Amino acid sequence: MIPLSWLVTLAGLLFGIGLLGALLSTNAVRMLISIELMLNAVNINLVAFSRYYGASQPHGEIAAIFAMVVGAAEAAVGLAIFVAVARNSKLIDIDKINLLKW
Amino acid sequence: MQYKLLLPEITLAAGILAIICADLVVARESRRQTAFGLGLLTLTIYLMAAAALGGVTEHAFAGHLLVDPWGSFFKLFFGVTGLLLLFLSYSYVGQRSLAPAEFVALLLGAYLGMSLMVSSEQLLTAYVGLELVSLTSYLLAAFLRQDPLSTEAGLKYFILGSVASATLLFGISFLYGYTGSLELATIAGSLSTGEGMVVIGSLLFLCGLLFKLAAVPFHVWAPDALQGAPTPITAFFSVGSKVAVLVLAGRFISHFSGVLAQEVHYYLLLVAIGSMTVGNLVALRQTNLKRLMAYSSIAHIGYLLVAYFLGTPEAYAALRVYVGVYAAANLGIFAIITWTESQNRGIEIDSFRGLGRVQPLFGLALGVFVFSLVGIPPTGGFMGKLLLFMASVQEAHYILAVIMVLNGVLSVVYYYRMLRSAFFEDSEWIAPITKNAALEAVVLVAVVVVMVTGVWPGWLQM
Numbered sequence: 001m002i003p004l005s006w007l008v009t010l011a012g013l014l015f016g017i018g019l020l021g022a023l024l025s026t027n028a029v030r031m032l033i034s035i036e037l038m039l040n041a042v043n044i045n046l047v048a049f050s051r052y053y054g055a056s057q058p059h060g061e062i063a064a065i066f067a068m069v070v071g072a073a074e075a076a077v078g079l080a081i082f083v084a085v086a087r088n089s090k091l092i093d094i095d096k097i098n099l100l101k102w
Numbered sequence: 103m104q105y106k107l108l109l110p111e112i113t114l115a116a117g118i119l120a121i122i123c124a125d126l127v128v129a130r131e132s133r134r135q136t137a138f139g140l141g142l143l144t145l146t147i148y149l150m151a152a153a154a155l156g157g158v159t160e161h162a163f164a165g166h167l168l169v170d171p172w173g174s175f176f177k178l179f180f181g182v183t184g185l186l187l188l189f190l191s192y193s194y195v196g197q198r199s200l201a202p203a204e205f206v207a208l209l210l211g212a213y214l215g216m217s218l219m220v221s222s223e224q225l226l227t228a229y230v231g232l233e234l235v236s237l238t239s240y241l242l243a244a245f246l247r248q249d250p251l252s253t254e255a256g257l258k259y260f261i262l263g264s265v266a267s268a269t270l271l272f273g274i275s276f277l278y279g280y281t282g283s284l285e286l287a288t289i290a291g292s293l294s295t296g297e298g299m300v301v302i303g304s305l306l307f308l309c310g311l312l313f314k315l316a317a318v319p320f321h322v323w324a325p326d327a328l329q330g331a332p333t334p335i336t337a338f339f340s341v342g343s344k345v346a347v348l349v350l351a352g353r354f355i356s357h358f359s360g361v362l363a364q365e366v367h368y369y370l371l372l373v374a375i376g377s378m379t380v381g382n383l384v385a386l387r388q389t390n391l392k393r394l395m396a397y398s399s400i401a402h403i404g405y406l407l408v409a410y411f412l413g414t415p416e417a418y419a420a421l422r423v424y425v426g427v428y429a430a431a432n433l434g435i436f437a438i439i440t441w442t443e444s445q446n447r448g449i450e451i452d453s454f455r456g457l458g459r460v461q462p463l464f465g466l467a468l469g470v471f472v473f474s475l476v477g478i479p480p481t482g483g484f485m486g487k488l489l490l491f492m493a494s495v496q497e498a499h500y501i502l503a504v505i506m507v508l509n510g511v512l513s514v515v516y517y518y519r520m521l522r523s524a525f526f527e528d529s530e531w532i533a534p535i536t537k538n539a540a541l542e543a544v545v546l547v548a549v550v551v552v553m554v555t556g557v558w559p560g561w562l563q564m
Contacts, residue, residue, distance in 0.1 A: 008279070011275075015268075015272055018268070019265065019269075022261065022264075022265050023265070028257065028261070031261050032261075032264075035261070035264045035265060035268060038265070038268035038269075038272070039268050039271070041272065042268065042271045042272050042274075042275050045272065045275035045276070045279065046275045046278065048279075049275065049278055049279035049282075052279075053282045057282050059226075059278065059282070059283065059284050060275075060278055060279075062226070063226050063274070063275075063278065063284065066226055066229070066230060067229075067271060070229075070230065070233045073233075073237055074233070074237060074264055074267070077237050077240055077241060077260065078240075078260050078261075078264065080241070081240060081241070081244050081253065081256045081257050081260050082257070084244055084247050084253045084256070085244075085250075085253045085254065085256075085257050087247075088247075088248070088249075088250040088253050089250055089253075
């Protein structure tokens with residue numbers, strides 16, 4: 001059995017990679033993928049803790065299912081917005097989308 | 103029957119479905135009337151349902167839901183602001199020929215999420231409610247599909263908002279991991295101060311919430327999202343979704359106040375003072391009305407967070423008055439902005455030039471709202487600020503009170519520029535100037551709320 005601390009460390013690393021990717025990359029689709037990575041890190045955490053507590057405490061697994069559903073909805077909304085932006089400006093390079101500032 | 107407790111939310115869900123279905127069958131010309139009519143009906147029933155549950159305190163659905171007077175107060179608040187927002191956006195949606203059913207359904211969807219959030223005592227329910235608000239908010243921000251500003255606002259809001267949601271959920275996973283429960287009361291009960299995982303969990307969770315509140319240093323998205331979004335939606339962002347997040351943050355903080363480390367409390371104080379000061383300072387150099395209001399709302403969130411830092415019953419009472427008056431004044435100002443925008447005047451401060459001459463009602467009302475936001479008697483804003491000062495002096499936080507007063511003085515400068523533009527500068531208005539009864543009604547209601555609260559703040563505390 002994999003120790004709990006390994007799984008939590010993995011989740012922490014994944015979350016960190018996702019966060020950096022979401023904040024540093026310049027391509028909107030890559031940002032979306034990074035955000036999904038963050039959500040997956042959360043799911044690993046939830047499922048790992050849930051297994052740690054045993055079958056009597058399934059809250060974590062249920063929460064992970066909710067998180068997946070919400071994540072899918074989020075991706076759909078995000079892609080719809082990306083399409084709208086791309087139609088207006090012909091690109092989704094974040095550095096070039098700079099009408100709003102200060 | 104437990105479902106009785108969920109009646110306000112069920113009403114909203116049914117209303118959303120009805121609006122979408124009705125849009126499919128009615129003629130193209132009457133779509134807007136149908137959607138907004140059904141929206142008004144839904145919100146009216148919602149208000150009645152929420153009022154009927156006014157005095158009830160009960161847990162339901164295995165602890166997922168808590169109906170209590172504190173939450174019911176905010177449900178009534180949401181119902182009223184929702185009705186005013188529908189009046190505010192009716193002509194806007196028509197003028198821009200936006201899809202009315204989608205607009206109203208998404209707005210009501212956000213209200214459904216907010217309603218769930220204020221009565222959730224369980225982290226998962228709170229998260230789902232919060233996401234319902236967030237997802238609809240992203241779409242509403244980008245609702246002017248042809249307008250590059252609006253889609254850019256939606257994009258920025260979406261990316262930063264999703265990062266915040268993921269952070270919040272990561273925090274929830276740690277809180278769950280440490281206690282094996284998702285219920286706030288159970289989590290708080292089985293915690294002891296200063297455990298590493300708890301500190302990480304609650305800090306991540308709080309950061310996510312503070313982000314949604316647009317508190318400094320998580321405020322960068324707010325001015326962009328609020329400037330680019332359609333004007334009625336800007337009004338919604340500043341009085342709707344933020345208040346719901348504030349209530350959720352309040353539940354979290356009040357449960358955890360015993361077990362959170364002292365540092366977290368001072369972190370909250372730092373965020374509150376930072377929001378006030380940064381919001382007011384940056385607002386000084388804004389010329390776009392929506393952006394200015396965005397920074398002003400960041401500053402007001404700072405004041406409201408002070409109430410949570412203090413955490414006394416007096417502070418919570420002050421918070422109710424403050425939120426009520428702030429929402430009324432903000433909605434009123436946005437109604438006036440919507441009107442000037444509909445006259446093709448743009449949304450700069452200069453757009454108000456000559457407002458006092460061509461539309462004296464709006465001019466005077468603008469004066470009332472500005473006085474209220476600054477906190478000058480006899481308006482309600484003065485009462486809200488006064489109660490908050492008294493609460494912080496009572497707790498012997500004198501420096502905090504002084505900072506709040508100084509910030510009030512600072513805000514006079516930029517609010518005054520709106521009034522100066524409306525009354526002491528003039529410019530040509532291109533005829534014909536059209537009246538708008540719905541917007542006038544919103545402004546009048548807002549003026550009445552602001553003035554009545556100035557004399558008798560008790561009605562918001564019942």
